[in-house]
Amino acid sequence: MGNARNIAFWVVLFLLILALFNLFSGGGSTLQSREISYSEFVRAVEDKTVANVTLDGEQVRFRSNDGTDYVAIKPEDASITELLIANDVPIRAEQQEQSGFQAFLLSLLPFLLLIGVWIYFMNRMQGGGKGGAMGFGKSKAKLLTEKHGRVTFDDVAGIDEAKEELEEIVEFLRNPQKFSRLGGKIPKGALLVGPPGTGKTLLARAIAGEAGVPFFTISGSDFVEMFVGVGASRVRDMFEQAKKNAPCIVFIDEIDAVGRARGQGYGGGNDEREQTLNQLLVEMDGFEANEGVIIVAATNRRDVLDPALLRPGRFDRQVTVPNPDIKGREKILGVHARKTPLGPDVDLRIIARGTPGFSGADLANLVNEAALMAARVGRRFVTMEDFENAKDKVMMGAERRSMVLTDEQKEKTAYHEAGHAVVGLTLPQCDPVYKATIIPRGGALGMVVSLPEIDRLNWHKSECEEKLAMTMAGKAAEIIKYGPENVSNGPAGDIQQASALARAMVLQWGMSDKVGNIDYREAAEGYSGNTAGLSVSAHTKEMIEEEVRRFITDAYDRAYQILQERKDDWERLAQGLLEYETLTGEEIERVIRGEPPHSGDDKGSAASKEDTPSLTAIPKTKPKAKPEGGLEPEPTV
Numbered sequence: 001m002g003n004a005r006n007i008a009f010w011v012v013l014f015l016l017i018l019a020l021f022n023l024f025s026g027g028g029s030t031l032q033s034r035e036i037s038y039s040e041f042v043r044a045v046e047d048k049t050v051a052n053v054t055l056d057g058e059q060v061r062f063r064s065n066d067g068t069d070y071v072a073i074k075p076e077d078a079s080i081t082e083l084l085i086a087n088d089v090p091i092r093a094e095q096q097e098q099s100g101f102q103a104f105l106l107s108l109l110p111f112l113l114l115i116g117v118w119i120y121f122m123n124r125m126q127g128g129g130k131g132g133a134m135g136f137g138k139s140k141a142k143l144l145t146e147k148h149g150r151v152t153f154d155d156v157a158g159i160d161e162a163k164e165e166l167e168e169i170v171e172f173l174r175n176p177q178k179f180s181r182l183g184g185k186i187p188k189g190a191l192l193v194g195p196p197g198t199g200k201t202l203l204a205r206a207i208a209g210e211a212g213v214p215f216f217t218i219s220g221s222d223f224v225e226m227f228v229g230v231g232a233s234r235v236r237d238m239f240e241q242a243k244k245n246a247p248c249i250v251f252i253d254e255i256d257a258v259g260r261a262r263g264q265g266y267g268g269g270n271d272e273r274e275q276t277l278n279q280l281l282v283e284m285d286g287f288e289a290n291e292g293v294i295i296v297a298a299t300n301r302r303d304v305l306d307p308a309l310l311r312p313g314r315f316d317r318q319v320t321v322p323n324p325d326i327k328g329r330e331k332i333l334g335v336h337a338r339k340t341p342l343g344p345d346v347d348l349r350i351i352a353r354g355t356p357g358f359s360g361a362d363l364a365n366l367v368n369e370a371a372l373m374a375a376r377v378g379r380r381f382v383t384m385e386d387f388e389n390a391k392d393k394v395m396m397g398a399e400r401r402s403m404v405l406t407d408e409q410k411e412k413t414a415y416h417e418a419g420h421a422v423v424g425l426t427l428p429q430c431d432p433v434y435k436a437t438i439i440p441r442g443g444a445l446g447m448v449v450s451l452p453e454i455d456r457l458n459w460h461k462s463e464c465e466e467k468l469a470m471t472m473a474g475k476a477a478e479i480i481k482y483g484p485e486n487v488s489n490g491p492a493g494d495i496q497q498a499s500a501l502a503r504a505m506v507l508q509w510g511m512s513d514k515v516g517n518i519d520y521r522e523a524a525e526g527y528s529g530n531t532a533g534l535s536v537s538a539h540t541k542e543m544i545e546e547e548v549r550r551f552i553t554d555a556y557d558r559a560y561q562i563l564q565e566r567k568d569d570w571e572r573l574a575q576g577l578l579e580y581e582t583l584t585g586e587e588i589e590r591v592i593r594g595e596p597p598h599s600g601d602d603k604g605s606a607a608s609k610e611d612t613p614s615l616t617a618i619p620k621t622k623p624k625a626k627p628e629g630g631l632e633p634e635p636t637v
Ligand SMILES: Nc1ncnc2c1ncn2[C@@H]1O[C@H](COP(=O)(O)OP(=O)(O)OP(=O)(O)O)[C@@H](O)[C@H]1O
Pocket: 155, 156, 157, 158, 159, 195, 196, 197, 198, 199, 200, 201, 202, 203, 253, 298, 300, 332, 335, 359, 360, 361, 362, 364
């Protein structure tokens, strides 16, 4: 396709001329700006009335939305980059007095970019002589994406067992001869199993980083195509490319997208996917382990994978990557806080204690949010209060103070949330109430968040029942207060949560005596928690539905009764929420006792003091394993 090159040449020439013309027809910048103070500038950024911020040494130039140019002098210690990032204001490059030539180069930049894009597409089309971008996947176009930037085991914290198990692979990649000489069985593939955000990708990258080999990624869903035969040929290509780059690590994310058990497709088999899976199996068998390609795959649904994938010689190494425990959380926080200056009051252990159920990704996010909170007020280090606020944001979603609620809506929300809180406080096995709020956050009008005192590994039936009651308390509250005819759609989220929990109890955990100890999820492909697709007898189905309903109805009745009994407490708390909008666990207790929520000082200050939710709750005995599809602490909406 020499033609394309030709065209590109002419385009470049044309653009050059255009740029030159632009330069001489007075591209010079005018430098008339009004001077303002730095704090005025910060305000403008926060009000989002700035455009085109340019940094020039200590000078900050910007144009306000009405077109006026301003200049402000930045104090030494202010970090403007963080301020701008926190407010989503794009930053222009540092700009000195522009010489004519620099200005010329600068004006050329967008065109050069354009040309780059052009040439990229041209190349792609050329490369795709056999299909390429437009072809149906017979292409040799790069399937695997190489990730650069070295990650090592030091960057992965809190999952030491998983690291240990993978150490062997690193060892092998570093020194393959040693392994084959000893006749040792070299792993071909490892499967990382664990909930989202626990660092599976990171771990796979770290193997490559430690061994000093390239790291390639592809997602299982990349193989899934509408066109017959495409997926299989992509698998072939992937292995071909990997072998060319050996030794290397290929990481297949979400392998369940291709790896679901065969013969169970929705609506009678999915030939295309099965072919793809077969190809994957064939390729895994086909290559010799000593070729130096190691396939690392990740999933959070091992239960749906085709057993053939897990046989020896394929993904025979299975490594569990769990959510971190308290020590692990502290270490992960440490890893992510390495680049963040922390204030003297920050104690990562306390943060770790207050974040049970957080995944590695959640914790990374927490540190990042805290840093942004500090940047927003122009502080150079992160304080405990920043972490506290960041935690609320990560757990409950960003506050949406701008959302306008009528007084009636607010009141209803207050009684609803107070209902959750009172029932949660009454039932001894419910996790301590950490916070209640009627400020809209995320997608909810208000919420009550409980946090376990220690890591939840296991749920007892009675604990599940209490949690159900707490979840249904919002609706019970609305009904008691406003009557059945005025119940809103507010409890929709609660009902969904309650149903999911009750179904898990019945279908999965054998907590219904009537239904018995049978895992009924197996009876349905793509079990999504509902019984519609269950291939069981009508009688069993009926029984399951009945039991699910019974758990929920009982829970509702229990919540209803508690609220009736503690009507005065509930009333006080609802009024307290209306007045203060957000109350911490301690504050809730005070309000219920009829005391002012804050001892002495004004609102909000208590939030930073309290790290461990201290409440009525009773320490629980914690047996080992978490139920499959275990329950994370969730805000009760
Ligand atoms: N154990 C950990 N140590 C340090 N950082 C972690 C850890 N786990 C997660 N993170 C942080 O969270 C981010 C997301 O993690 P990663 O993408 O590896 O999770 P994952 O298990 O692959 O998630 P998913 O299943 O959603 O793909 C990482 O880039 C890292 O910043």
